Amino acid sequence: MEKLSPTIIYENLNDLEKVDTVTSARYRQLAQAVLADLSVSETLRQNIAERLQQANHLLALKDVDGDESY
Numbered sequence: 001m002e003k004l005s006p007t008i009i010y011e012n013l014n015d016l017e018k019v020d021t022v023t024s025a026r027y028r029q030l031a032q033a034v035l036a037d038l039s040v041s042e043t044l045r046q047n048i049a050e051r052l053q054q055a056n057h058l059l060a061l062k063d064v065d066g067d068e069s070y
Helices: 006-015 021-036 042-061
Strands: none
Touching: 006 021, 006 042, 021 042
């Protein structure tokens, strides 16, 4: 998996609604990896966690097509 800076990963979470399903899933996976990385500052991990939680909440409210798994 590619290595992006935590700041870029944080910014990518703003684009989840603008990208395709595969890219959105990759952004979420990268964010989860940052959350588990204790070398990343606690503040940045907390900001990523909050942004990811908001995005996941919006995703839960979204209607999906028959081909989408989530």
